[in-house]
Amino acid sequence: MQLPHFGRPLNAPGAGNLALSPDGFIWEARGGSVNKIDPKTGQTVQKFLLQKVKSAYGNELSADGNYFAGGSWPEDWVIFLDIRKGELFEMQTRTPRIAPKRGGFDPDGNAWFGGAGGALVRIDAKTKQLTEYRPPTPGVSFYECLPDKNGEIWAGELYAGRIVRFNPKTERWTEYVLPEPISHDRRTWIDNSTAPVSIWYVDHDGIMVRVQPLE
Secondary structure, X not given: OEOOOOOOEOOOOOOOOOEEOOOOOEEEEEOOEEEEEOOOOOOEEEEEEOOOOOOOOEEEEOOOXXXXXXEEOOOOEEEEEEOOOOEEEEEEOOOOOOOEEEEEEOOOOOEEEEEOOOEEEEEOOOOOOEEEEOOOOOOOEOOEOEEOOOXXXXXXXXXXXXXXXXXXXXXXXXXXXXXXOOOOOOOEEEEOOOXXXXXXXXXXXXXXXXXXXXX
16 A cells, blocks of 8 residues: 555655754755755755766765765765755766765765775765775775764774774774674764764674774
8 A cells, every 4th residue: 555645655664864954954865866855844845866876875964064975875876965066976986896885974074985895985075086995804894984073984894893993194094803703883973072082883783882092
């Protein structure tokens, strides 16, 4: 059974992954466009049409509300939207099956995504160029990655029992071996109020993990 105006079964999810802007609007890349949605009415108030991909798995918005980005897993595409200029970019990763998933924005407005194919993917906000970074441990997978206030990138290395810290300026990798031989970090939370920063996530297998670097 379907509702005529909705076009999906009654037991279907109401929405996918969403991003919230500072002005309270909801953003998503779905149905062949990046959509700005009024939470009070549920209506799309602004739409940016996509040409190459239909949706994004990760939907991320910069803290200042100027940029939107999405990782198009299981495809090898990322979306970057300059909201102020109305410019939309769809970019394919250089390496097949990198499959960018979820991520976030660093302090410079660059978007970062963890790739299921084992690399961190960056979209440069100024040049609109993609860069892929591979960790020193082979065979890992990323579900997401998240920048901290210093611009360093944190991500759980799935199937490797590690969480990684990456400094893009020096391209230095630091891997923290966890007490358990598992790590399935689906969503990281970074507490930027501490010095140094504190990284938290709830492991997929029921373990709460906290990492705080010594330097």
